[in-house]
Amino acid sequence: RSDTATAVWQSPVPTELITALASSDGTSPSARRWSERGGLLEGTWEQVFGDDDRAEEIFMACGVARYIEGVARAGRAESTVPLYANAWLGPQPGQESPGQYPSGGPTSTVIDVWKAMAPTLALVAPDIYVNDAEAAMAVYARPDQPLFVPESQPRTGELVRALGTFSAIGWSAFGFDHLTPHGPLAQLLGHLTALEQTLLAARERDGLASVVIESPEDIVELTVGATELRARGSVVLFHHLLVDAGVQVPLITPEFGDETEPGSAIPAAADPRPFALIAAESDDTFLVIGRGVTLDFTDPARRVEIDSAEELRLDDGVHVVSRVLNGDERLELLPVREVGAVRIRLLRF
DSSP, X not given: OOHHHHHHHTSXXXXXXXXXXXXXXXXXXXXXXXXXXXXXSSOBHHHHHOSXXXXXXXXXXXXHHHHHHHHHHHHHHHOOOOOEEEEEOOSBTTBOSBTTBOBTBSOTXXXXXXXXXXXXXXXXXXXXXXXXXXXXXXXXXXXXXXOEESEEOOOHHHHHHHHHTTOOSEEOOTTGGGBOTTSHHHHHHHHHHHTHHHHHHHHHTTOEEEEEOOSTTOEEEEEETTEEEEEEEHHHHXXXXXXXXXXXXXXXXXXXXXXXXXXXXXXXXXXXXXXXXXXXXXXXXXXXXXXXXXXXXXXXXXXXXXXXXXXXXXXXXXXXXXXXXXXXXXXXXXXXXXOEEEXXXXXXX
């Protein structure tokens, strides 16, 4: 809202932005707005995009991104480290309109504007504080950039989802210095750190996947390599098994403490959802890290059984075989009250 801003608003839209929108697949919000307005190849902002808050958001995104591009170019002249910009998500629940969230930033509606006007940036990255983190990650895991989550709620399920479903190159919880070293997230990070090379190798062969059980009765189906898997929450599954056997017991759901230390300014409860990160070390060997998930392995062409299951324990940052699981122990390959790891070998015939 200034004479300078008005003068720019009444000036032609930058050619590089129109070219980028015209050459895209036309599915992004900005590209759709450009097409709906007639797909003009030149004109003022109002002529090309209209005169409402969505048009103004594209205008602001272009201006902010061009400024950041200047900063990024100056930075790259000094260092070749990858550069990125954080995005406060928008639109999001309670902040549906531009101005309610920091419009002009690399939000879901204008990522393509930022890509066109700030090409020196390696990526734009979402700060995720919404409940539907999966949808937010899906927006930023694009063919033209990897997913990086610089800020997130400290939720174990979203960390494994970022890695296993969206091939994230990084993920960080907000307020990391206030997290307890004994919580589920710290346990998970310990396993991930010790198994980093194994997980990276699995990703290279497209053998990394994840599952998060959102609702207790959910059954999640997924495919890792040539193997089909069905994932279920262990606590509810055990309850059903006991009931089917005639044993009437109450369904007791494990309780988890906070992820943050006592007295933290922003306390965060532990993520109660069962989860698993699944890495195919080979066609018949799977490394699984998680909590409270039971996996069934199937092959459309052959019968599949578990040949062996080794429980892995962290010992001074290195995994060692703690137990070889047999018999009824295989009903709980992953623990239900803490984060664990297991290596499963399959037999096909």
